[in-house]
Structures are given as structure tokens and as C-alpha cells.
């Protein structure tokens with residue numbers, strides 16, 4: 001396969017179960033031009049340099065455009081206005097400073113460490129209840145039985161979204177997450193579905209925010225909707241809707257992969273599963289190594305605001321850039337024996353949560369949920385074994401994780 005077609009192969013579902021040999025080839029040129037004019041950055045040092053580089057922009061989403069409906073008022077007046085508003089008020093993950101920083105600061109005022117830490121007992125209870133519900137079974141599907149429902153219920157609670165409404169926005173959340181997949185973004189049909197999901201979830205959030213303003217309930221959404229320091233609005237209503245959607249989608253689509261990837265890795269390394277069972281204190285270092293070795297987010301895209309010369313290559317102004325975090329995580333120039341799963345390695349400077357300006361705001365929450373889930377799984381699943389290896393994967397190449405993970409068990413302790 002030619003070097004300038006390697007990233008197209010990464011996005012091919014046929015390579016989803018094991019993209020790592022492709023990453024190794026890409027790393028031979030840490031900054032590699034692809035046939036479509038994009039540049040894939042796969043070396044640890046090069047990624048590290050770029051995540052702090054102000055010449056990179058995260059404002060790389062194609063503009064919102066709604067398909068024609070046949071109704072002239074809608075097609076020529078209403079929808080173009082709505083599209084312009086949605087393009088100008090993207091969620092902060094797709095924004096640059098100074099707007100990004102102001103939005104992020106407002107989120108951080110609500111997403112505090114004490115608030116997240118206080119969730120621990122609730123997460124323990126939820127994990128126990130989900131595992132109790134599997135009693136009497138000879139196999140579980142980790143995704144359906146625990147990895148998906150746990151973070152969804154926690155993020156609903158944290159934001160103040162009634163969990164009974166959750167089934168409505170499950171499909172919207174999955175659809176909106178395709179905005180992170182560069183190949184899906186270009187597809188007209190996918191974009192039509194994405195815009196429809198955005199409109200539906202925006203209407204839902206608008207109503208909920210109105211409700212929170214009328215009657216605050218002490219959750220994150222009530223906090224973000226309330227006046228900020230100095231009594232002024234913390235952000236415009238359009239930004240507030242986009243922020244709430246981002247947090248909800250992130251809560252739905254990422255931690256599921258961390259818990260599932262972690263359990264898959266442990267079942268492939270039974271000695272590590274046994275060590276965790278004997279010593280739950282190992283959970284944090286184990287999760288960090290999963291974030292390096294099998295991260296839930298493999299890459300993110302950017303745009304070059306100016307020409308950038310790095311690792312012998314010049315990225316021209318305007319070029320799309322792919323920061324291939326998962327390849328940097330396995331760079332032998334940075335990590336000893338990078339393809340070995342080793343929770344005891346001393347150096348864990350991974351890109352599992354990205355880095356720089358856009359470093360994940362949900363990292364403390366994801367870590368707590370994954371640690372509690374893994375400890376409970378190691379202790380309560382009796383004689384767990386993988387039913388399919390590799391398991392079937394979800395479609396995403398960026399948000400990468402198993403669609404299902406069937407585990408045979410002799411019971412729930």
C-alpha cells in the first residue's frame with residue numbers, strides 16, 4: 001500500500017480491530033502527506049509540539065447546511081439563518097481562542113473535582129446494580145450491560161437531564177459523534193442525518209434550559225444557565241445549547257470505549273486481571289496504561305492557520321491535519337516496548353485525553369467511572385472469558401471501541 005493511502009486504510013472498517021501495524025508504518029514519517037492533501041501526524045514528539053501550537057485551528061467542521069425541503073420560506077430564509085447560527089456557535093471542541101477559552105472556563109467552573117469526586121458512591125451503587133441485574137446469566141455483553149448504561153446515567157445525573165428522556169437522544173448522540181470522523185463528515189447523507197439530530201437535540205435542550213432557569217435543580221446545566229460572575233450571562237443561549245449537547249454526547253460516546261477496551265485488554269492479559277482482583281489499588285495505573293495502549297479516541301482533526309515546518313515536512317496554510325494520538329502513544333522513540341501492555345511502566349505521558357488547550361474536561365470523571373467499573377468486574381465476574389476475539393467494532397475510526405463484548409461467566413459473585 002502506498003504511504004499516501006495509509007490513513008484511508010485506517011478509516012477502512014476492515015482495519016478497525018488492529019490499526020496498529022498501519023500506525024507503525026505511518027510513524028516512519030512522523031508528519032506524512034496523504035493523497036487528499038491532509039497531513040497525518042503520528043510521532044509522539046510531533047503531536048506534542050502541535051497540540052501547543054497556536055497555528056493549529058480546531059474550527060475545521062464543514063459549514064452546516066440543511067437540505068432543501070421544497071418550502072421556499074424554509075429553504076431561503078429560515079434554514080440559512082439557522083445554519084449560520086449553528087456554524088457560529090459550534091461546541092467548544094470545535095472552537096479557537098478567545099471564544100474557546102471563555103466557554104471552557106464556564107464549563108470548568110461547574111465541572112469541578114469535588115463535584116466529580118462526590119459521584120463516587122453513586123457510581124459504585126450503579127455498577128453494583130448493573131452487575132446484580134446480570135445474575136443467573138452465563139454470558140454478558142459488557143457494552144449493553146455496563147459500559148454504555150453507566151456513563152449515560154452518570155452524565156444525565158451530572159447535567160440534570162431526566163434519565164427517562166435518555167432513550168430519545170441515544171441515537172442523536174451516536175449520530176452527532178460522527179462529526180469527529182473525517183470520512184463521515186464529507187458524506188452528504190451522513191451530514192443530513194447529523195443536522196437533523198442536531199436540530200432535534202437542540203430543541204430538547206432549549207426546553208430543558210428554559211426549565212432550569214425557571215426552577216434550578218443544583219446540577220451542571222442549572223449552573224451553566226445561571227448568571228455568572230458579575231451577574232452577566234456566562235454564554236449566549238446558542239453557546240449554552242451547544243455546550244450542553246457536547247457534554248451529553250461526550251458522556252455517551254467515550255467512556256463506554258474506555259471501560260470496554262480496558263476489560264478486553266484485561267481478558268487478553270489474565271495475569272493483570274488476577275493482579276487487579278487481588279489489589280484494587282492497581283486500577284488507576286491500569287486505566288492510564290489502557291489510555292495509552294487502547295485509547296477510546298484515536299485521533300482528532302485540525303486545520304493549519306499558517307505554514308508549519310515539522311519533522312522535515314512543510315504543512316501548507318489551510319491543510320487539514322490529523323493528530324493521530326493512538327500512534328503517538330505507541331511511538332518507540334518515546335516508550336520502551338510500546339506494543340506491550342505494561343501497567344507498571346514508569347512513563348505514562350499518553351494522549352488518551354488529548355493535550356494542550358483542548359485537553360479533555362471529562363478526564364477525572366471518565367477515570368473514576370472506569371476504575372470503579374474495572375474493580376467491580378474483576379471481583380464479581382466468576383471465571384470470565386472472551387467469547388469472540390477480536391470482537392465486532394463500532395463504525396468509528398476516531399472514537400474506536402467494540403460494538404459488543406460478549407463475556408462467558410460462571411456467575412456473578
Ligand code: HEM
Pocket residue numbers: 058092093094104155246247248250251254255256258295296297300301351352353354355357358359360361362363365366
Ligand atoms: C474515556 C473517556 C474520554 C476520553 C478518552 C476523552 C477524550 C478526549 C480527547 C482526546 C479530547 C481532546 C479533543 C481535541 O484535542 O480536539 C477531549 C476533549 C473533550 N472532552 Fe473528553 N474524553 C472522555 C470523556 C469525556 C467526558 C465524560 C466528558 C464530559 C462529560 C468529556 C468532555 C470533553 C470536552 C468538553 C472536550 C473539549 C475540551 C476543549 O475543547 O477544550 N470527555 N476528550
